[in-house]
Amino acid sequence: MAKTQIISDLQSAIGKKWVLYAPEDLLVYEYDATIERGLPEAVVLPNSAEQVAASVRIARRHNVPVTARGAGTGLSGGAIPCEGGVVLVTSRLNRILEVDAENRIAVVEPGVINLDISRAVDPHGLYYAPDPSSQKVCTIGGNVAENSGGPHCLRYGMTTNHVLGLEIVTAEGEIVSLGGKTDTAGYDLTGIVVGSEGTLAIVTKVIVRLLHKPESTITILAIFDEVDEASQAASAMIAGGVLPAALEMMDKNTMEAVEPFINAGYPPDAGAVLLIEVEGLEEDAREQSEQVQAVCKELSAREIRIGLSPEDRERLWAGRKGALGALGRLTPSYYILDGVVPRTRLPEVLRGIYDACDRHGFRVANVFHAGDGNLHPNVMFDEREPGVTERVLKLGEEIMRLCVDADGSITGEHGVGSEKRSYMSWIFSEDDMTAMKRLKLAFSATDGFNPGKVFPTSKGCGEVSSRMKAAIAKVGPDAYV
Amino acid sequence: MPDTSPIPIVPSSSDLAQCVRCGLCLQSCPTYVQTGLETESPRGRLYLMKALAEGEIEPTANVIGHMDQCLQCRNCEAVCPSGVPFGRIMERTRAGILEGNSSPFSWRLRSLFLRHVIAQPKALSIFAAVFRLYGRTGLRTLVERIPGIGERALLAPTMEGRPFTKSGLLARPDGEVRQRVALLTGCIMPHAFGRVHRATVRVLARNGCEVEAPPDQVCCGALHAHNGDLNTAMDLARRNIDVFLGAGVDAVIVNSAGCGAAMKEYDELLAGDSEYRDAAKRFSTLVKDISEFLVDLPFKVPSGQVQATVTYQDSCHLAHAQRITSAPREILRSIASLTLVEMDRPDGCCGSAGVYSLTQPKMSIELLDEKMRAVSDTKASVIATSNPGCMSQLESGLRRHGAPGEVVHVVELLDRAYPDR
Ligand SMILES: Cc1cc2nc3c(=O)[nH]c(=O)nc-3n(C[C@H](O)[C@H](O)[C@H](O)COP(=O)(O)OP(=O)(O)OC[C@H]3O[C@@H](n4cnc5c(N)ncnc54)[C@H](O)[C@@H]3O)c2cc1C
Numbered sequence: 080m081a082k083t084q085i086i087s088d089l090q091s092a093i094g095k096k097w098v099l100y101a102p103e104d105l106l107v108y109e110y111d112a113t114i115e116r117g118l119p120e121a122v123v124l125p126n127s128a129e130q131v132a133a134s135v136r137i138a139r140r141h142n143v144p145v146t147a148r149g150a151g152t153g154l155s156g157g158a159i160p161c162e163g164g165v166v167l168v169t170s171r172l173n174r175i176l177e178v179d180a181e182n183r184i185a186v187v188e189p190g191v192i193n194l195d196i197s198r199a200v201d202p203h204g205l206y207y208a209p210d211p212s213s214q215k216v217c218t219i220g221g222n223v224a225e226n227s228g229g230p231h232c233l234r235y236g237m238t239t240n241h242v243l244g245l246e247i248v249t250a251e252g253e254i255v256s257l258g259g260k261t262d263t264a265g266y267d268l269t270g271i272v273v274g275s276e277g278t279l280a281i282v283t284k285v286i287v288r289l290l291h292k293p294e295s296t297i298t299i300l301a302i303f304d305e306v307d308e309a310s311q312a313a314s315a316m317i318a319g320g321v322l323p324a325a326l327e328m329m330d331k332n333t334m335e336a337v338e339p340f341i342n343a344g345y346p347p348d349a350g351a352v353l354l355i356e357v358e359g360l361e362e363d364a365r366e367q368s369e370q371v372q373a374v375c376k377e378l379s380a381r382e383i384r385i386g387l388s389p390e391d392r393e394r395l396w397a398g399r400k401g402a403l404g405a406l407g408r409l410t411p412s413y414y415i416l417d418g419v420v421p422r423t424r425l426p427e428v429l430r431g432i433y434d435a436c437d438r439h440g441f442r443v444a445n446v447f448h449a450g451d452g453n454l455h456p457n458v459m460f461d462e463r464e465p466g467v468t469e470r471v472l473k474l475g476e477e478i479m480r481l482c483v484d485a486d487g488s489i490t491g492e493h494g495v496g497s498e499k500r501s502y503m504s505w506i507f508s509e510d511d512m513t514a515m516k517r518l519k520l521a522f523s524a525t526d527g528f529n530p531g532k533v534f535p536t537s538k539g540c541g542e543v544s545s546r547m548k549a550a551i552a553k554v555g556p557d558a559y560v
Numbered sequence: 561m562p563d564t565s566p567i568p569i570v571p572s573s574s575d576l577a578q579c580v581r582c583g584l585c586l587q588s589c590p591t592y593v594q595t596g597l598e599t600e601s602p603r604g605r606l607y608l609m610k611a612l613a614e615g616e617i618e619p620t621a622n623v624i625g626h627m628d629q630c631l632q633c634r635n636c637e638a639v640c641p642s643g644v645p646f647g648r649i650m651e652r653t654r655a656g657i658l659e660g661n662s663s664p665f666s667w668r669l670r671s672l673f674l675r676h677v678i679a680q681p682k683a684l685s686i687f688a689a690v691f692r693l694y695g696r697t698g699l700r701t702l703v704e705r706i707p708g709i710g711e712r713a714l715l716a717p718t719m720e721g722r723p724f725t726k727s728g729l730l731a732r733p734d735g736e737v738r739q740r741v742a743l744l745t746g747c748i749m750p751h752a753f754g755r756v757h758r759a760t761v762r763v764l765a766r767n768g769c770e771v772e773a774p775p776d777q778v779c780c781g782a783l784h785a786h787n788g789d790l791n792t793a794m795d796l797a798r799r800n801i802d803v804f805l806g807a808g809v810d811a812v813i814v815n816s817a818g819c820g821a822a823m824k825e826y827d828e829l830l831a832g833d834s835e836y837r838d839a840a841k842r843f844s845t846l847v848k849d850i851s852e853f854l855v856d857l858p859f860k861v862p863s864g865q866v867q868a869t870v871t872y873q874d875s876c877h878l879a880h881a882q883r884i885t886s887a888p889r890e891i892l893r894s895i896a897s898l899t900l901v902e903m904d905r906p907d908g909c910c911g912s913a914g915v916y917s918l919t920q921p922k923m924s925i926e927l928l929d930e931k932m933r934a935v936s937d938t939k940a941s942v943i944a945t946s947n948p949g950c951m952s953q954l955e956s957g958l959r960r961h962g963a964p965g966e967v968v969h970v971v972e973l974l975d976r977a978y979p980d981r
């Protein structure tokens with residue numbers, strides 16, 4: 080590839096300052112929040128949809144792929160350029176373009192941080208409901224691409240339920256609008272792009288739906304001696320017809336990591352806790368809270384904390400939302416899995432997961448959206464130990480198998496990415512996959528956006544990265560300058 | 561894991577392995593928010609520092625540029641759920657670069673200046689006197705008007721009021737002595753903000769403390785450590801430990817957040833020094849920020865009042881390094897007629913950051929402008945803070961924007977609220 084040519088083309092399209100190509104600069108775009116790696120050949124930071132379109136056209140002309148990147152907090156390797164090429168970062172596309180409080184709609188650029196939407200509309204008594212635990216830092220574009228969920232999605236639905244329309248740049252470099260502020264006729268193309276993990280288009284504008292803040296929210300912390308009791312309580316709650324706004328579970332190992340970070344009062348000696356929130360009109364919330372407490376008592380909760388102060392509540396949630404990061408206190412590396420099982424099967428699958436980790440000799444911390452049956456086992460290990468990654472991946476595969484065998488699926492909210500594409504064949508037939516590929520072809524005949532994701536291929540992300548590193552090591556750091 | 565290498569010029573691999581790249585620190589980093597670049601983010605810098613430590617990359621001008629842009633404000637460290645000791649990792653990385661063959665000329669120059677001027681009381685007095693003259697003769701006003709240089713010059717500290725030159729016994733309380741404390745006089749504070757020391761001493765005495773300033777104390781070494789000159793920082797630390805432990809006081813009071821943070825971490829700095837390790841631990845537990853100390857005491861609620869709308873700027877090294885955010889606010893709230901109005905992101909760096917405003921004026925000014933916008937939204941006429949660097953930077957901000965108002969240390973307001981001082 081004529082590297083200097085594409086770089087100077089990109090520079091003239093979006094300005095010198097916003098095209099990175101020095102090897103050390105590229106290095107920090109080879110990761111996201113996973114353990115995967117892949118080096119880009121250039122990084123661009125456009126400032127408008129037109130600049131996005133121009134970058135896409137240039138890459139296409141030079142026949143290199145484009146991978147979009149928001150904040151790089153993805154948990155399935157989505158923003159990692161598996162096959163090199165251009166990484167297109169949305170951090171400068173961070174304007175809230177319009178807030179229409181009356182119609183409860185906001186129009187934002189893709190690089191806007193999830194929580195910043197809620198902050199901006201707070202004076203109107205509104206908020207944006209999907210709340211991934213990374214919401215303080217992740218972008219709405221990344222949320223759209225991964226169809227992200229969060230603790231409160233149990234009641235309010237995932238990202239896709241809150242996106243009314245999009246502006247996208249196609250693989251041909253055209254700017255197209257999908258959906259809109261009101262219902263539009265024809266196919267729901269917005270729904271197809273949401274969750275497409277950056278493989279169909281680059282999103283340049285998002286129209287989101289806003290909700291009124293609930294009149295009353297009650298937070299409950301239920302403490303159990305055993306994980307099993309906690310997971311039974313979670314499934315009994317849903318089966319009994321209570322629909323909390325959030326129903327989260329954390330096990331002992333997770334609490335051990337979280338407590339020193341935030342001192343939220345998570346009990347260090349308990350087997351597991353459920354962090355539950357019920358919302359609605361005052362009366363309604365109170366009634367639900369009573370039902371929740373009854374179920375927890377029946378399943379021998381050791382203690383139920385209620386009537387928490389706003390500060391307590393904030394700390395409990397900060398602990399829950401910081402849990403993944405806090406695991407770094409217990410282990411140099413961890414592998415986060417993301418599986419879904421029917422809620423009734425939660426207790427049995429969880430038991431299977433602890434067993435499997437024991438057998439393979441790894442510690443595991445479980446912290447997850449129990450209400451959705453969306454599991455996140457985090458397998459702890461030390462990256463520096465030779466051969467360990469393979470063993471961890473093997474264990475991961477076994478855990479995903481457990482989920483699928485329990486009529487579950489291989490991703491709840493983190494996406495398939497490069498990480499889990501080889502498991503796609505477990506849940507989809509050849510025909511299903513062909514149908515999906517044909518859908519992708521309908522968007523573009525080339526594999527220009529985020530290749531190597533979602534669909535199984537023979538080439539792994541890690542290989543590309545180590546090849547690039549070897550190349551740098553050989554020719555020296557200035558090889559690409 | 562304690563790191564016990566004698567001269568820590570490489571971050572330990574366990575410190576580096578602590579970052580799991582979750583990205584939860586990104587929006588707390590002023591330089592990331594300003595640029596949107598991963599290279600200017602905590603996670604990116606940590607990745608580069610790891611690659612440096614492992615010999616995967618060289619300290620090229622490009623890499624050093626990313627380290628230089630870091631404010632060392634440690635906001636990332638305060639929000640990191642994984643407990644990454646960012647400040648320590650950055651100091652050791654800088655130490656490694658400074659000791660190595662490819663250390664940039666500007667770094668060596670800076671470290672010479674810090675060693676031979678800032679850490680030497682005599683040299684510093686001369687330097688301060690020249691600076692004072694520069695301010696008084698109106699030369700400063702002139703220089704600040706020169707296009708191109710003016711913006712930079714604006715960020716230089718002001719040395720105007722009367723310097724603080726006392727040492728030995730400074731004050732005795734009227735009644736019974738509740739505690740005997742020693743004051744760190746420090747390098748910049750006595751020259752630039754002598755009045756803050758005078759207020760500190762008065763407030764301490766009013767609260768039953770006998771206050772002394774041990775004459776042989778030296779600069780705390782914070783600036784040296786931040787710039788990677790750990791050898792000088794360790795030398796200064798040893799001398800201060802001897803002097804202050806020798807004084808046999810109940811507490812060492814610091815009214816400069818940057819110095820306090822560094823002194824509370826002498827135990828980490830000297831972890832590899834078998835002779836001083838234990839003394840350093842003892843010393844570090846004695847160090848107290850003035851606000852922290854007063855609230856713990858507890859201080860006497862003042863009977864006077866201060867008619868003002870005040871906004872509080874968290875000094876990074878108080879909020880993020882020492883994790884003290886409520887004590888200064890508690891003091892302000894205790895003052896009658898004073899209205900405390902919080903600004904947006906009060907704990908976001910103002911761009912002062914030690915010598916940063918002089919070495920990275922562009923970013924420093926961007927952050928300062930942002931800060932002044934947040935301040936002006938509060939309509940406050942007084943900005944209170946906890947560190948001389950922040951005071952000087954915020955004063956520059958007021959001058960730069962032609963805004964009325966006053967910058968003070970928290971303890972000055974408390975002092976004003978005590979009657980007939
Ligand atoms: C601590 C932690 C907690 C988390 N908690 C949750 C959680 O509770 N629920 C959850 O669902 N996820 C969670 N995640 C995962 C992650 O935060 C989400 O997937 C998030 O949506 C990613 O956003 P991002 O901006 O970081 O995207 P990135 O990681 O940068 O990218 C993710 C994907 O989106 C694509 N993309 C980004 N921007 C665009 C665009 N403008 N157009 C097209 N494609 C684009 C990328 O190509 C990539 O495929 C968590 C992650 C961490 C580290």
Ligand code: SF4
Pocket residue numbers: 404407578579580581582583584585586602603606636639640641642643644
């Ligand atoms: S420094 Fe901490 S918060 Fe930031 S990416 Fe690393 S582990 Fe996460």
Ligand code: SF4
Pocket residue numbers: 588589590591592600601602605629630631632633634635636637646
């Ligand atoms: S110390 Fe401050 S500027 Fe440096 S990386 Fe951390 S948050 Fe950013």
